[in-house]
Amino acid sequence: MNEHHNKHASAAADQPRVPLASSFADAMHQVLSAKGWFTLSKPMLAGMTALCFRLSVHRQLHPDSATAYNWAAEHCVAADLIGIIAMQGAGFNFSPTFPLYQKQAISEIRRSLEQGTGVVCWKDRFIVITRCDDERQLFYYTENASAAELELPYEQFGRNESPYWYGQIYEGQIRKDIVQVLRESFIQAVYKAEVHDLMLPESQYACGLRAYDAMLEALADNTYDAAGAYETLLFYAGMKQDAAAYAREASQYWPEVEGVAEHYAALAAVYNQITHTLCKQTVQAPEGPCSLDAHSLLPLLREAQRIETAAIQSIRILLREPIENRFHDVGLR
C-alpha cells in the first residue's frame, strides 16, 4: 500500500499539477465542434450528453476513479442523447482477438478521417485522432484541443499501458428538439446519482450520491490514496463547473430549470473551495501531495453532498411525471 502511495506521489511530483484525466466530453466536443455537428459550448455538450453528471470513485480514491466506468454504455448513450450517430469498439488489448479488432479499428479510423471527422480513442486517456499518414503508417493525435499533435504508429493503436483499447467514430447526426434533449439529460442525471454502475464491484467502488459517503469515509479514516484523491477531486471539480455552466445556459432554453441551476451554481462554488484547498497544499508542500488536508476537505465534501442531493431532489420535483412514468428504471428511455 505504501509503495503504491509513494509511486504515485513521486510520479505526481515530477509532473506539472494539472488534472491528468481530460474527460471524454472534451475529446467528443473537439471532434463534433470541428465537424460543425455541435455548435454550443463544451459544458453544454458535457451536460446534454449527461457525461458531467457521472460521479463514481474507488473507495480508497485510487487514481482510476475518474475513468473507471462503463465507457461502452455511457458513451453510446451520450452520443444518442444529442442525436449523434456513432459506432464504437472496446476490449482488452491482451485478448487473443485484439489484432483482429485493431486491424478493423485502423481501417475504420482512416475511413472516418477521410470524411474529415476526427476519432476519439483511448491512449491511457481520451485523445482525438486528427490525421493519418498512410506512407508513414501513423496517426496524429492531440491530448486536448489546444495541444500540439503527437504521432501514433498504426500498429501501436490500442497497445496502451492500461489493458484497454477503445474508440468512438461519429457517422452523422439527426435533428433533435433541444428542450427534449435538456429534459432527458436531467433525467439521466437522476439516474447517475441514484443507480450504481453494474460494471463496478460495489465492494470497491461507489457511484452517484453514495460516492460522497465513500470519499468522506476514506478521508476520515485516512485510507485514501493521496495522489489518486488529489486527481479525482480536481477531476470532479471540473465536472461540477461544467454542470453549473450547463444548467445556467440550459435555463435560457428552458426557464423552468433555473431552480436546478441555482443548486449546481452553489455546488460548483463548494468545489472551487475544494480545488483551492488542494492547490494551497500543493504550494505549501511542493515535494508532492503525500497526504491531503482532510480536516479542511471533510466539511466541504459534506456540504457538496448536501447540495448535490438537493440538486437531484429539485430535478425529481421538476420532472416528476416523466420520471415516475419510468417506474423503477429511471434511466430507461
Place this chain on the structure above:
Amino acid sequence: MSKRTGVILDVRMQRESKSFTDALYAVLTAAGLFEGPKFMLSGLSGMAFKFTVHEKLLPMSVTAYGQWGTEHRRAVDNLGIFLVDDGGRTRHDSFGAYQRIAIDCVKQSLDRGLACLYWIPEFGVIHGYDEDDRVFYVQDGWSGETQYVLYDNFGLNFTPFWDCMYVGERVMIPLQDTVLESLRLALEDWETPHKTLPDLSLGSGRLAYSFLIRALQQGGFDSYGAIYILESYMTSRIEISAYLQEVQSVLPGLEEVQHLYAKLVEGLRGPFAAAISEKNSGKLLMQVQLPSLCSALKKALELEERAMQQVTKISGQYPDRKRSTLPRWGAHTAR
C-alpha cells in the same frame, strides 16, 4: 434482361440448440470459420451452459440469458472470431439512421461471403439480398424455407429491440485456453443470479433451477414456455456432456466434471420423456408427472452444483487476467 444485383449464400440453419448457437453455427461453417460438430461450438463458446428462466416460464427465457452485446461478444471471442454487434431499441429516434447503416453493413458482409445473424425473433440468419426488390433472405432454422424481410422493415419486430451481428476473420487460440475460458464463462453464468438487472423476474444459473422448480410446483405458468425451456435445457445438458467427453483430457480434473454431467443427463432422460408427451397436435406437459420431474431437476441441480465446484477448482489453478482486470464495458442497465 438486366442482371439483378444481389447475393444468395448457401447457408443452412437448423434449430437444434439455442437460436443464437444455431445461427452462429450456420454462418461460421458456411464460411469455413468453424470445423466440427455443433455441440463443440456450443460448448467452446460457453453458450451451452447458459440457463435462464422467467418466474412464469415465459418462452422468452431461452434467449434472455443476459445482455446480448456482452454475452455474444464473449462467446464468439472465445472461438477467436471477430464480431460486430449492432442493435438497439427501435423506439429511439436514431433507429432510422442506424437501420440505414446496418442495411449497408449486411450487404457488405454478404458481398464478402459472410452471412449475418439477425433477431427475427429469435435469432436467425440473413443469407442473401436482392437490391432490386429491396429484400433480405432470412432463415429461422425451423422450416427449410427462406423468409423475406423488406429493407424498410429491417430490425422491426414485436420485441422492443433490433439486433444484427457480422462476423469477420479468425485467430487460432490454443484448445486448452479456449476450454478453460468456456468453463469460466459457465461458472460466471452459474453464479450470477440476475443477468439483466434491474429485472428480477429472470433467474440465471443456479437460480434458474429454483425458478423452474418453483413454477412447476406452484402452477400458473406459461405451458408452451415450460416445454420450450425444459427441452432447451435438456438439449444444452446433452451438448455439455458431449463437449466435455471430447475435451476432458485437455485440463486435469475435467474428467470429473464430465462424469457429473453424464450422470445428470442420464438421470433426466426418463422423467423428461414421461413428462413431455408428443401428441398429434403438439407437445403436452403431463401434470401427473411433474412431481417426479421436479425431484429429477433437484438431483440435477445438486450434480451441476458439484460440477461447478470442480470447475472452480480447475479455474483456480490458472491465472485469469480477464476476470482480475476491471473492464470498461459489459453489464449495465438498459437505457
